[in-house]
Amino acid sequence: MIGLDVHRDFCEVAIQGAGEVRSAPRLKTTPAELELFAQSLGREDLVALEVSGNAWEVARIIRPHVARVLVVSPTDTGIRSARAKTDRLDARTIAKLAAAGSLEGIWMPDDQTRALRRRLERRGQLVRGRSRAKNEIHAALMRRLIAKPKLSDLFGVEGRSWLACLELPDEERETVDGCLRQIEFLDAEIAESERVIAQQALRSADIRRLMTVPGVNVVTAATFMAAVGEIGRFSSPRRLVGYLGLDPRVRQSGSAPAAHGRISRQGSASARWALVEAAWSVVRQPGPLCAFYRRIRARRGHQVAIVAVARKLACLFWCLLTREEDYAYGQPSLTQKKLRRLELAAGAPKGKPGTWAANKAMRSAERQLARQGEVAYERTVADWRAHQKKKGAGATPGRASRAARQESAPEPAL
Numbered sequence: 001m002i003g004l005d006v007h008r009d010f011c012e013v014a015i016q017g018a019g020e021v022r023s024a025p026r027l028k029t030t031p032a033e034l035e036l037f038a039q040s041l042g043r044e045d046l047v048a049l050e051v052s053g054n055a056w057e058v059a060r061i062i063r064p065h066v067a068r069v070l071v072v073s074p075t076d077t078g079i080r081s082a083r084a085k086t087d088r089l090d091a092r093t094i095a096k097l098a099a100a101g102s103l104e105g106i107w108m109p110d111d112q113t114r115a116l117r118r119r120l121e122r123r124g125q126l127v128r129g130r131s132r133a134k135n136e137i138h139a140a141l142m143r144r145l146i147a148k149p150k151l152s153d154l155f156g157v158e159g160r161s162w163l164a165c166l167e168l169p170d171e172e173r174e175t176v177d178g179c180l181r182q183i184e185f186l187d188a189e190i191a192e193s194e195r196v197i198a199q200q201a202l203r204s205a206d207i208r209r210l211m212t213v214p215g216v217n218v219v220t221a222a223t224f225m226a227a228v229g230e231i232g233r234f235s236s237p238r239r240l241v242g243y244l245g246l247d248p249r250v251r252q253s254g255s256a257p258a259a260h261g262r263i264s265r266q267g268s269a270s271a272r273w274a275l276v277e278a279a280w281s282v283v284r285q286p287g288p289l290c291a292f293y294r295r296i297r298a299r300r301g302h303q304v305a306i307v308a309v310a311r312k313l314a315c316l317f318w319c320l321l322t323r324e325e326d327y328a329y330g331q332p333s334l335t336q337k338k339l340r341r342l343e344l345a346a347g348a349p350k351g352k353p354g355t356w357a358a359n360k361a362m363r364s365a366e367r368q369l370a371r372q373g374e375v376a377y378e379r380t381v382a383d384w385r386a387h388q389k390k391k392g393a394g395a396t397p398g399r400a401s402r403a404a405r406q407e408s409a410p411e412p413a414l
Contacts, residue, residue, distance in 0.1 A: 008053075011034075048095065114224070120222060126193060160180060206321055219346075246310060286374050288376070
């Protein structure tokens with residue numbers, strides 16, 4: 001068993017064998033030296049290392065030469081809370097835990113998933129940079145007590161013309177002009193990043209299938225697939241929800257009942273953010289998800305309901321991908337428009353006829369079908385509640401028995 005504590009420029013190495021742990025010479029984190037180190041290992045060896053920025057490349061170089069490479073989460077090793085923490089001790093701890101079988105490796109994404117993750121991360125960095133530049137301009141206007149004009153987009157063509165004609169002090173004019181140049185550059189970079197993401201999304205049947213859900217765009221679908229990778233890794237929607245950190249925390253001790261708190265927030269933060277952002281759009285479309293949102297909002301409030309819709313979206317995505325089916329309450333004309341926008345973002349020529357010509361009658365019929373699904377969901381919930389009350393009627397007055405609660409019908413799905 002070999003434990004590696006990986007840093008940017010070097011790796012500490014520890015070897016567990018014959019009941020003892022010994023430290024090996026330090027390695028440079030270069031492809032050539034890592035390849036020589038990997039060639040010195042045996043086919044039966046197991047190498048363990050913590051996940052970090054360069055851990056995947058180290059694992060890729062070592063994997064062909066050993067039986068298994070185990071990439072583990074830092075939270076599973078307990079190294080952070082150790083009383084004595086050095087690089088050499090960390091490597092020895094990883095080797096000991098690996099030899100004892102106490103480490104569980106995380107899933108290693110394939111090349112396509114890793115590339116999609118990196119492209120989405122870069123797009124997110126560019127969007128945040130553009131937002132900072134826009135906020136700087138807003139701050140400059142606020143400092144000079146200048147009210148915003150009645151424009152839909154301050155940074156559109158009319159908005160930029162208005163900004164260019166403003167009378168500002170030299171220092172504020174330098175800020176505004178510099179930020180506008182920065183926004184123009186970032187717009188071009190974001191468009192190029194989205195072009196590459198769109199090309200990869202068009203080749204993915206899973207991403208296109210998730211986009212059949214009204215309110216789910218390519219960024220949401222691609223972010224979800226980049227975080228999850230292979231949906232077959234999850235045997236049930238509950239496991240997927242736990243992986244994404246959308247499951248509630250549970251606290252229970254002694255004979256007291258279990259208390260459920262806020263969501264655990266484990267796993268991919270970007271996937272949770274994408275699902276929550278999509279939930280804001282989904283609840284504005286007619287369908288079962290909108291009815292589910294209204295039911296939760298009436299009991300728990302708006303914020304809890306939005307997170308609940310995000311969790312329900314994750315469960316819905318699991319069902320769509322495992323069954324290889326499109327969303328039953330999707331709106332085909334809306335999906336067609338989303339896919340056409342995706343093709344245009346990927347660089348397809350303009351001029352395809354019929355894509356934007358969905359007439360009002362067709363759109364109205366599609367929305368009416370979605371509303372029928374919404375009504376069917378509400379009726380299902382009403383029947384489920386009536387069934388629950390009936391089963392608990394023979395218990396102590398005013399309280400349903402534990403057996404009745406366990407035997408009651410499950411909560412209806414979408």
